Amino acid sequence: MSTFNAFEMSPVPAPSEDAQPPEPFRGIYGMPMFVTVPTSDLDASVDFWTEALGFITLFSIPGQLVHLRRWAFQDVLLVPTPQTPTPAAGPSMSVSFSCVLSQIDEIAKACEQHRPGSVTGPRVTPWNSCEVEVSTPEGVRVVLTAARPLDPKGAQADGLRRIGIEVPEA
Numbered sequence: 001m002s003t004f005n006a007f008e009m010s011p012v013p014a015p016s017e018d019a020q021p022p023e024p025f026r027g028i029y030g031m032p033m034f035v036t037v038p039t040s041d042l043d044a045s046v047d048f049w050t051e052a053l054g055f056i057t058l059f060s061i062p063g064q065l066v067h068l069r070r071w072a073f074q075d076v077l078l079v080p081t082p083q084t085p086t087p088a089a090g091p092s093m094s095v096s097f098s099c100v101l102s103q104i105d106e107i108a109k110a111c112e113q114h115r116p117g118s119v120t121g122p123r124v125t126p127w128n129s130c131e132v133e134v135s136t137p138e139g140v141r142v143v144l145t146a147a148r149p150l151d152p153k154g155a156q157a158d159g160l161r162r163i164g165i166e167v168p169e170a
Helices: 042-052 101-114 155-162
Strands: 034-039 056-061 065-069 075-080 093-098 119-124 129-135 140-147
Touching (some): 034 093, 042 075, 042 101
Parallel strands (some): 034 075
Antiparallel strands (some): 056 065, 065 075, 129 140
16 A cells, blocks of 8 residues: 555645635546436536536536536536436435535525525534535535635644544644
8 A cells, every 4th residue: 555645636725715726627537436416307407516516517428428527536427317216315325525615605605596495504514624515406415525724733623633633733
């Protein structure tokens, strides 16, 4: 097993109040992870994922597949279902995507406008992130999570140390 500074290849910027999101990545790569989301209304799903959640359409095969992306390594494939699925009691799946702090409120507002009642949060977590939870038209629980700046001498850092997370010194 090798270890290396994975931030060198990650599109996620270092946590800060003024961190800027990277531009959507339009290149082709071997996807190390992706989510496939079945939908009974492909057009409505594409609209919500692009207009509210901020994804781009990388490419599509009409009526068969739409490949969406936000940042590099944040890929979603929307595929049609043959019939309208019976709604589940809870989310059909849950997936989290990184974002930056300045995007949390913007995404929450856009999602609430596109689908009233679909947003929970934002909330600050014990692991030092700010998160907003969105329920998509397909029943997917999407969590947008943004790392918060961390003062290595602050109470938040002490809490992380207590649960076994190593906190880098300034």
